[in-house]
Amino acid sequence: MSQAKLTIESLSLSYSKGTSPALRDVTLGIEENSLMAFIGPSGCGKSTFLRCLNRMNDFVRGVEITGRVLLDGKDIYAPDVDVTSLRRRVGMVFQRPNPFPFSIRENVAYGPKLLGERDRGKLGEVVERSLRNSGLWEEVKDRLDAQASSLSGGQQQRLCIARAIAVEPEVLLMDEPTSALDPMATARIEELARELKKFYTVAIVTHNMQQAARVSDHTAFFLMGELVEHGPTTKIFTTPSDRRTEDYITGRFG
Amino acid sequence: MPERGEARRLSETAPRRIITVMAMSGVLVMAFILLFLLREGMPILKGASITELATGRLWYPVSAPPLFGMMPLIAGSLAVTLTSSALAIPFGVALALFLTEICPKRISGFFKITLEILGFLPSVVLGFIGMVVIAPFLQVRLELLSGLNLMNASMLLGVMILPTVATLSEESLHAVPQSQRDASYALGATRCETMFKVVLPGASRGIAQAAILGLMRALGETMVVLMASGGAALLPQSVFDPVRPLTSAIAAEMGETSVGSAHYHALFFMGCILLLFTLALNMLVIKIESRGEAD
């Protein structure tokens, strides 16, 4: 068992005072260089949970978060933490492909440029490596200056992955990355997710149980803001210990 | 009952015809504007060539013989338009950025109303402010002969077009999808970086339109320049020189000319020049817009 990259300790979140919390007392560890899937019916809090891990929920007005999220043992909600450098270390890919309205090259180079990289040669290397790692290089190497919007949906999503890994994050969060894609494109993203865990700790939110079973090492099942059960994917899908997990994966609800 | 069917058909077609015809009066108005401006403006070309009018440096419309060199007036218009736009366009975009990216939701309504009220101020009131507040201030502070000059008029024109630029820019910034801001933040960008490197470029087309519309308003605005620009038909050498833009020359002189005189036609010719410029800018806006829709 390798060491936990991310440790979440009794994390609770409510969107405004007095309302019932969207997340209740979640405690969970995510191992380094592994792929963990978060599953559960829609509205169960799995996306909210994912967004806590790079503090994207900070933008929501009136949100209240308690508990701790430790990245390499350091609380990311501690007051001295710089959110921008946290987000560089914890990258994110969103539900719908959201490339910037720039060229393919500029999309990938955006992150490194933010960090102050101006050297065109180095930027070129980063762009190529990131696009190779996201499996897009062969398809776009001749048209790096084309608009990102000219790519297909699946290609755009892989571009977004390339953009996220261009800043060399340690953790990659994927929020239902295939929900807007067709089956072929979904298969490519799944392959990619499995490849990426060699270098990154990957957490993926999915509403698709087959996807979780296909790609993940560990699975966590959320229901109504609660973490019901988590463990090795094979165990969750073959011998779940909680009745509700079994009901969900056998398709009795959700 | 064929008669009822007939009546029913008539009750369908008659309103349609009437409304179509009435709606076309807009086309008619526009056509008449072009027609009458040209009809009254073109006769000046009998006495002088276009190059003479456009490059002549002397505007003495009531001397004998009258001199209709419009270059100082055209230069005055351009100077005032460009100076005020240089002040107001960056400022207006900044306000738009503030309203969409920084201002807390609770108080953004208040600031939007502020901007809107600023836009409702009648131009004659701003011109008055230029005469009684800004002019004496400039005159004393900068030891000028007169505080009524290019700078004075440009500052006030800037105030006039600021709400236009800010409101239109805000709309286009607002249209940039939230998901792109999210993507930028998720890469560790600060708010400033997200604002200037993602949101602003994403809204560039709309902001260009807002800027051109602002420019257009500055070019056509009359009362402010009539009251605050000093009114001297000279080529401006500095921003503190008095100028006489086309609009102010028309407004100031039309009342004193007799219908059908050369001066009268010259003023209409200047109206044609203004019309040409604004219609061209308007076409540019439409073109930018349609290219945006094509994407």
Place this chain on the structure above:
Amino acid sequence: MKETVNHEAVSEGFPMSGLSKSSDMGPVRPGYALWRKAADSLSTFLLWAAMAFVATVLCSILSFLAARGGGSLSWEFVTEPPRNGMTEGGIVTPIVGTLQLIFVSMCFAFPVGVTTAVYFNEYARGGALKNTLRLAMRSLASIPSVVLGLFGLAFFCAFLRFGASLLSAGLTLGCMVLPTIVTASETALANVPQDYRDAAHALGATEWQTIYGVVLPSAFPGIITGGILSVGRVAGETAPIMFTGAVYFAPGFARNLFDSVMALPYHVYVLATAGTNIERTTPLQYGTILVLLAVVLGISMVGMAARSRLRKDVL
């Protein structure tokens, strides 16, 4: 075991087998992270300052005018005509003149504008006619107000022989606000749910019955709001009426459409520039400006309030 085999196969299929990673992606220059943070704070501060500056400018303009002109406001000021070469008395003549101009301009622009919007939204099916009208409206909206004044002079005053009159000036102002009314009415019509039209058609209503009985009434509040906002503009404009009907001085109210009128914005201009006795008319100037502002901003704010209520209803 099966899972692992599958995994290998997938890796083979990858365009570029094997990932590569470099870990030199830190801050490139020392202090760069600090600079980023400073730039962020600085830009936030500057943008706040820009908005605060604009709010301050508006407040100082309004409070300056109120402080200078407040003293000259009185019941007599708004109910008496100017006297003694406009160095004494009130401003009731220009007030009434402005109201008359608003009335005449709206008599033209409101029906034509609403009809045009109905045409665009309910009847037009694309094609050259619609595009031409659209282009004409947008061009009309872009025309400088002083050029409209020239047009009014050449067309209404001279060609149609209306002379410099309430009618000519009102129609010129009407041409000016026509595009505004069309746009506002179009928005209001577009906000009427298609269901309403379908329901009316399903009951056997003709096209016109649907528009007149269902669509226009539901769009009415929005149309009126647009109308109010354009009235504010009509009340404040000077350039289009300067040579089409507004005069320096009139002994009384316009009794018919062919009389010339005094108007508030033009009166401000006249008092500020043409007076031979500027010092003596100073209180009159500020008083007139305050009344003009009260009329223009009052009407506009009624329009804004109506609009914000409308938006809440729609949501």
